[in-house]
Amino acid sequence: EIVLTQSPGTLSLSPGARVTLSCRASQSVSSNYLAWYQQKLGQAPRLLIYGAFSRATGIPDRFSGSGSGTDFTLTISRLEPEDFAVYYCQQYGRSPITFGQGTRLEIK
């Protein structure tokens, strides 16, 4: 199975900051089938990005995805208070579907 490694594990930042989260795959993700989710405490995951760079419906344009092959990033251009949450990457290019272990974004 494809193992996804996210870094860093935790980030402490202030609102207004720009942040880049990393997701590295143990093997190439075919067709860039890589998604990013946001999860707040006690809530279900929310799809942000699919196909490595396409924003899901209703997602603000401060969220952007990039990358290909084995290295992917999620960038939040300017952190809003509601963006502090845990972020997961997910690959769906090969079965089984796998997730990274998550990056926690904390308010500094």
Added chain:
Amino acid sequence: QVQLVESGGGLVNPGGSLRLSCAASGFTFSEYYMSWFRQAPGKGLEWVSSISSAGISIYYADSVKGRFTISRDNAKNSLYLQMNSLRAEDTAVYYCARVMHRFLHGLDAFDIWGQGTMVTVSS
């Protein structure tokens, strides 16, 4: 609106059984692959099982194969997960989720998630 609502979670003894349900509304349920995911307390997300739109193709994670059974009733817009021989490590919030794209396979991003139902396996 488009919605998934899980039910059926609870406390069960090791070795016991539980059946989860997921009620779908606001979209044509029969056109989409559906999946179950789980999240152990304080841990990340894990894919559990997927089922094709007509219920013909079914897939399981190795960790649940032979113990869990996924099914669906398109007439009732419902998805199910029968969980047998439950273990402590099955303790988690279980989510049902819909793939983004109609009529495609189960390898997809998931744009609609239920709120989750907690399953606790403990004596």
